[in-house]
Amino acid sequence: MGHDQEEEETPPATPTTTASAARKDQEEETWNHQKQTLILELSEKLITGDLQAKIEAARDIRKVVRKSSVKTRSKFASAGVIQPLVFMLLSPNLDAREASLLALLNLAVRNERNKVNIVTAGAVPPLVELLKLQNSGLRELATAAILTLSAAAPNKPTIAASGAAPLLVQILSLGSVQGRVDAVTALHNLSTCKENSTPILDAKAVSPLINLLKECKKYSKFAEKATALLEILSMSEEGQVAICDSDGGILTLVETVEDGSLISTQHAVGALLSLCQSCREKYRELILKEGAIPGLLRLTVEGTSIAQERARTLLDLLRDSPQEKKLASSVLEKIVYDIATRVDGADKAAETAKRLLEDMVQRSMELSMNRIQHRAASCTPAKVPSA
Template identity: 80%
Template sequence: MGLESEQQQQQQQQQQSSSCSSSSWNLRKQALIQDLSRKLNNGEGDLEAKIQAAKDIRKLAKSSVKTRSNFAVAGVVQPLVSMLSSTNLDAREASLLALLNLAVRNERNKVKIVASGAVPPLVELLTFQNGSLRELATAAILTLSASASNKPVIAASGAAPHLVQILSSGTVQGKVDAVTALYNLSTCTGNLTPLVAVGAVPPLLNLLKECKKYSKFAEKTTALLEILSNFVEGQAAISDSDGGILTIVETVEDGSLVSTEHAVGILLSLCQSCRSKYRELILKEGAIPGLLRLTAEGTPTAQERARTLLDLLRDSPSEKKLPSAVLESIVYDIATRVDGADKAAETAKRLLRDMVHRSMELSMSRIQVRAASCTPSEAPSA
């Protein structure tokens, strides 16, 4: 018992020592935060001292959400935002990196940074030839645009055209950040038309061609393209881009559940907008097999979109239909993927019955529509 009591006392002493050490560090950290804030807010202070203060803030802000909040309370955001407009590029970079770390996983700081006027100088940095500053600004726009209350301000700032340019000329990371930032801003409907006007569609299609179709990046890219496909200009840009429709068809075949849902939405939007123009273009790229698979394997939304699009693609007396053997082979392949080889035959029969039943329903519906539109004199005689 004596030994156990001694061990317990040692543990208590260690805990007390650790607690005291932690409390002492917190006090020193708080004093350091206040000191850095004073250096930044010293209007006549040495610029080099402010740059170093920004660098120190960047390092300390990595440690915890609480530290980031404490910095904001200490009043460092406004002077850091002011440094974004400095003629000294080192000052701009140091303040930008500090603000980025202050904004990470801190909603209040994101809102405070935008409210302090950070967006205009960040948009200016997006135009810089200095690739490092431009892409840091892209990362900042991405981070700040994740806040719902910031989106309207950033969307109205003119950032989108510059982000679109980065889709064509930035580094791989810059392109990823630009796509994600544009995706964040896509909920602001007023931001969509400028996106089309400055040519977002071709670079987005090129990025989709190059990336893995099942990646998160592809999901954001197809989501943006689906939004743009609701505009006449966007539809034309997709069909006019070299291999544009083919890229979307390939995404239907190889994408993730999210990507395929957006991709089939794009094709459906095209076909519904002008069936006579886009139907043959979609068929030419071999869309049928992927769409058939999607009716069995996609999300509920993707399945419904695929069925609707198949109806639009098939509904023509002059259409060259798939040979029955090819159709059966495709359906059997789908059935094997869905239920395995043991049950494939039974599942394939069910899928084919459903397709025939749906085709009969559509045919009857069209007959009823034509009959209802006939006048008595036009109605066929018995």
């Protein structure tokens, strides 16, 4: 019975289905042959043609690649198109630059090997030169190309050392919406380069990043990258001053702690913690003034393990300030209770709130004890020198 059922589920091939499959295979083989011929023709035209022929070939490569698979991108690379396209980036003819740039950009998408080969062929210096142009269209295409190429780990050291970063920072202020998004993502890619010993960002990036963070949804992927860059900048004295001096700088980070995704809240609280640890007297009052306490308390419950630890550490630092001591215990309890209600529901809120407050008290006592011990150690009488 089972054998009969098996035969019913898998009917024998008929002459019609066999012929159909064969025809389909034949059509696919013919198409692949045509495509391979086209690839070789365009490659030849790009390598040996005059300037106009090269521009037309680059445009055709872009058209073919846009509608094709990763395999086709690899075949174009094997046909030797990358190096002549990179040479075209140096052309004084803007049409040639644009055509080659678009072709390279499409060859690099979703193809790691092509990305590495494009950088190896020397694409980065001419791309950096394109970032300096007044032509906003070419400048932003170059930004998109650097974003795409910087996604490949082997390319990051070359791009990070190329001088592209300060030019990308300029685009944070001057570019279109897409240009600014691409610049932030490219800078974020470069910031993860382990081999780069010198920082890729300086304090000039703070103000445009704060402005972009104000405008975007705090839980977006874009906000995650912007806050990651701000956290890096908050580790330098110049970056700290720039965050403080930016219009709404600290407030924007506090709002991200309140409304951000798990990743953006982790970076935002990291930036605020860097500020407070660098100069507690200066920054804790500014952070408190922007109403950071409720968001930080919520983060001790809802954040990533790193964010929770950072929020607790920052709360401990803020709690030392005279202004924070004025916060009545009943108000603090209400804030904690409201957070606990949102996290665990009304029936468990009292228990959760009690646990949170006990944890805060315990941490406060531990800190106080550490300070007392430190003070005692520093006051130990020096040994009396022997006569």
